[in-house]
Amino acid sequence: MNTLIILSLLGVITLFAEIFRFRKGLFPLILIGLAAAFAVTVMDYNNPQVYYGMMNFDNYAVIFSCAILVIAFLWFMMAKNYFLQETSVTDHFALILFSLVGAIVMVSFNNLTMLFLGIEILSVSVYVLAASDKSNVMSNESGFKYFLMGSFATGFLLFGITLIYGVTGSFDLTTIQQHLSTSNETGLALAGVLLLLVGLSFKSSLAPFHFWAPDVYEGAPTTVTTYMATVVKTAAFAAFFRLFSNCFAGIAGHWTGVLWWMVVLTLFVGNISAVRQKSLKRMLAYSSVAHAGYIAIAIVSIGAASASAIFYYTFTYSISSISAFTILFIVSRHKGNKDISAFEGMSKANPLLSFAMTVAMLSLAGIPPTAGFFAKYYVFLTAIHNGNTLLVLIAVIAALIGVYYYFRVIIAMYFKPEQQLVPIKVGAMHRIVLIITTILTIFLGLFPDLLLGWL
Amino acid sequence: MPTITLLILTFATAVIGLFIPIRYGNRFAFISSIAVFLYSLYLFITFPISADYQNVVDYPWIQSLGIHFKVGMDGISILMVMLTTFLTPLIIFSVRKSEPRPRAFYSLLLFMEMALIGVFVSMDGFLFYIFWEIALIPIYFICLLWGGKDRVRITLKFFIYTLTGSLFMLVGLIYLYLHTPGQHSFDIQSLYAAGRSLSAHAQCILFWFFFLAFGIKMPIFPLHTWQPDTYTDAPAQGTMMLSGIMLKMGIYGLIRWMIPMLPLGLAQNSEYVMWLAVAGVIYAGIIAFTQRDMKRLLAYSSISHVGLIAAGIFAFNQQGLQGGIIQMLSHGINVVGLFFVADIIQSRTGTRDLIALGGIRSKAPYLATVFAIIMLGAVALPLTDGFPGEFLLISGVFKYETTAGAVAGLTIIIGAVYMLRMYQRSMLGETSPSTDNFTDLTAAEKAVLIPIVIMVILIGICPNLFLRVSEPAIMKLLSGI
Numbered sequence: 001m002n003t004l005i006i007l008s009l010l011g012v013i014t015l016f017a018e019i020f021r022f023r024k025g026l027f028p029l030i031l032i033g034l035a036a037a038f039a040v041t042v043m044d045y046n047n048p049q050v051y052y053g054m055m056n057f058d059n060y061a062v063i064f065s066c067a068i069l070v071i072a073f074l075w076f077m078m079a080k081n082y083f084l085q086e087t088s089v090t091d092h093f094a095l096i097l098f099s100l101v102g103a104i105v106m107v108s109f110n111n112l113t114m115l116f117l118g119i120e121i122l123s124v125s126v127y128v129l130a131a132s133d134k135s136n137v138m139s140n141e142s143g144f145k146y147f148l149m150g151s152f153a154t155g156f157l158l159f160g161i162t163l164i165y166g167v168t169g170s171f172d173l174t175t176i177q178q179h180l181s182t183s184n185e186t187g188l189a190l191a192g193v194l195l196l197l198v199g200l201s202f203k204s205s206l207a208p209f210h211f212w213a214p215d216v217y218e219g220a221p222t223t224v225t226t227y228m229a230t231v232v233k234t235a236a237f238a239a240f241f242r243l244f245s246n247c248f249a250g251i252a253g254h255w256t257g258v259l260w261w262m263v264v265l266t267l268f269v270g271n272i273s274a275v276r277q278k279s280l281k282r283m284l285a286y287s288s289v290a291h292a293g294y295i296a297i298a299i300v301s302i303g304a305a306s307a308s309a310i311f312y313y314t315f316t317y318s319i320s321s322i323s324a325f326t327i328l329f330i331v332s333r334h335k336g337n338k339d340i341s342a343f344e345g346m347s348k349a350n351p352l353l354s355f356a357m358t359v360a361m362l363s364l365a366g367i368p369p370t371a372g373f374f375a376k377y378y379v380f381l382t383a384i385h386n387g388n389t390l391l392v393l394i395a396v397i398a399a400l401i402g403v404y405y406y407f408r409v410i411i412a413m414y415f416k417p418e419q420q421l422v423p424i425k426v427g428a429m430h431r432i433v434l435i436i437t438t439i440l441t442i443f444l445g446l447f448p449d450l451l452l453g454w455l
Numbered sequence: 456m457p458t459i460t461l462l463i464l465t466f467a468t469a470v471i472g473l474f475i476p477i478r479y480g481n482r483f484a485f486i487s488s489i490a491v492f493l494y495s496l497y498l499f500i501t502f503p504i505s506a507d508y509q510n511v512v513d514y515p516w517i518q519s520l521g522i523h524f525k526v527g528m529d530g531i532s533i534l535m536v537m538l539t540t541f542l543t544p545l546i547i548f549s550v551r552k553s554e555p556r557p558r559a560f561y562s563l564l565l566f567m568e569m570a571l572i573g574v575f576v577s578m579d580g581f582l583f584y585i586f587w588e589i590a591l592i593p594i595y596f597i598c599l600l601w602g603g604k605d606r607v608r609i610t611l612k613f614f615i616y617t618l619t620g621s622l623f624m625l626v627g628l629i630y631l632y633l634h635t636p637g638q639h640s641f642d643i644q645s646l647y648a649a650g651r652s653l654s655a656h657a658q659c660i661l662f663w664f665f666f667l668a669f670g671i672k673m674p675i676f677p678l679h680t681w682q683p684d685t686y687t688d689a690p691a692q693g694t695m696m697l698s699g700i701m702l703k704m705g706i707y708g709l710i711r712w713m714i715p716m717l718p719l720g721l722a723q724n725s726e727y728v729m730w731l732a733v734a735g736v737i738y739a740g741i742i743a744f745t746q747r748d749m750k751r752l753l754a755y756s757s758i759s760h761v762g763l764i765a766a767g768i769f770a771f772n773q774q775g776l777q778g779g780i781i782q783m784l785s786h787g788i789n790v791v792g793l794f795f796v797a798d799i800i801q802s803r804t805g806t807r808d809l810i811a812l813g814g815i816r817s818k819a820p821y822l823a824t825v826f827a828i829i830m831l832g833a834v835a836l837p838l839t840d841g842f843p844g845e846f847l848l849i850s851g852v853f854k855y856e857t858t859a860g861a862v863a864g865l866t867i868i869i870g871a872v873y874m875l876r877m878y879q880r881s882m883l884g885e886t887s888p889s890t891d892n893f894t895d896l897t898a899a900e901k902a903v904l905i906p907i908v909i910m911v912i913l914i915g916i917c918p919n920l921f922l923r924v925s926e927p928a929i930m931k932l933l934s935g936i
Contacts, residue, residue, distance in 0.1 A: 362592070367588060367591075367592065367618075368584070368585045368588040368589055369585055369589060373588070377625065377629075380625070380626065380629055381520075381629050381632075381633075384626070384629045384630055384633060385633055389626070389630065392626055392629075393623075393626060396622040396623065396625075396626060399622065400615055400618060400619055400622065403614065403615055403618060404611065404615060407611055407614065411599065411607055411611070414596070414599060414600060415599055415600070415606075415607055447517075448517055449516075449517045449518055449519060452517070452519050452520075453519055
């Protein structure tokens, strides 16, 4: 709860910064605020608190809140210059902070209304941010598309919540769970579950509800895309799993079949579409869809280890994504386009930048010893443990397709002849972000125990 | 502890090598790899002849999943480690001064040595898998950065091909891990126990998962299609690494992991895989006979030789396994020598085409002699290193099944035909325009080739020096403990 208060206050202060003209001190203030929120959250570990049955800050909530705050911290460092120089910084940072509030609500809800509120707080902020590059048509399209599709998904979500309420007479997760496990489930409740599944699949971009993702990701400013691929994705999956493991684990037989096919579809649609992309940003968008498929494997194989599998996967995926998007941001600034060809021959003039990109790509492709490998490994382990061996074999084939397009970037950097030998300048903030993410990617891959024991 | 020292030493030198001033890069890489060799030689000399693992180190690594950093060496491992540490300095020394980005090149070679040693000493399934995959990254970059014309397409094909096998192996390993008794663990003994407790049907399916990984790495017919292209297009040092050491990972995997874990799987499938291996021996041998490109010819000869090793191992008797071990050593040494000779010829004449070569012996008698000795080793002439291995392997296959043995035995004839043809076309006859100004070996080249020649003769004369080391471990393997 304190986390929410701190973040909301921080958002309000940021809004007032415009009036009282202390924009310079704003950025350090936000970082300090995030650090304080992180410290407060950590203190709640092993100290579950329930607020009027609406919010439940159990360990699951604490761990995911911490992950979101860490990712957001890195994101702010990455995005600082873009917002300071090119847009009005205060409203955008305020929006991000409010969306973080939504994200925290999404990982700690104990009531379907709070889930809905969390998703809406998060989404509305991100709709605006996606369209924040006002002069760019693509950005406008992105925001509008995201808004339309998002509202559509919200409709499904609400309808699902209504049906569940109709059957069980409650929004409370525990009550719903008890009701569904004691009574013979009715068709109405199952319809509700399926509608919720559709709504949440929209938010976490699982095929066939992923169509908005590539366009929205490509059109939005790169910094906002990063935010969507990391924080939003983490929150969406945390909420997804929280709802389905708390409420619907007992009737898993009824929805895992549907989700199973959605995962297979997601894996292939995401990976195969990514293969032919020229634009790195669009490729990363499709790869983000594909990764949603891997994460959802852990939901299909719902069990004791699923929560830590999702946590490890979303966190390490976010770290590697921040790395990749930051480099994309730097390079596209320098070369003026976001294509993979912009990376050609980069390794000679920028060996360290190329190294960081290589580590990020290896991690996304799931090659040891990076964290991305262990994430996939752990998801596969969970799935085989639950008897989903066939799904793992399908995922393995999808992962092989993934290697192909991630390696295209590596090949472009190391093999293609250099066009111009001008070293790309990397700002201090970006440098720090890249050092942290690269080290974390390798370090968490070698010592995954650091993240696993908490859930 | 010595096992970890080997790993740390190679890893540290790989990292330091990146930051050494370029002038000293060559010397540093060479001296450090020699140091690693001397250290492993010391371990080899003091190695007790026993069936047990020596120098075992066991640290908990990922405790919540029962994964340990557990390494150790038995008679089979130490021989493989020796092969790696013996060949790496030679490969490093064979790098030409004109290579671009020398420091990165040396570092990648040393890094690869670390991964290879790691594969051979791992006693934990997960650790084994990690090293197995890590070995792929340096060789990928070696081929990508220093390779030939068509390298992008070929190296990516190679990478995805081998990764396919690896991922199936990973699924198999996870499956076995989940069947380990009690607290799940990746320890080699637990995995053995888990595999053996499975039904014959389950073992049979898992067998193919592992076979895919190891068969692609070796490669066994019909999984070999990545190999000739990759060997041809990789830089000479990459090819030496791939053929000399890396393919032994696959064979080692068979001996160490697949067969002890899945004895029933082997029993059910040995007929099929035996014939696949034997078919590869003949098929690749015949193709090698028609090649004009020296490197391509050697690549196919490698498939042929490895097929025979695989056949001996699938026969699963003492002769077959011991022959497999000794042949891994001698094949590694021979093939590195032969690829280096091909590289020397290419660097002098600009071609590897056998038609365009000829008469080199009259210009470079030293090279011709060395080449002849190594070539005879590959042909398995008695008193050279190829002989004890092939003899044991063929007798092992004979013991398993007479027909298979008879067919596999043809390798002696086919191998002699294509090797002698290669020698004759390149060394004998009239000089051609491209070989008119051929100069003999330089001191640096001699320094690489002479140790190889010594080993060719040493293994040929007293194979028991090495066979006795691996014998207890092999006997233990056969008794199924």
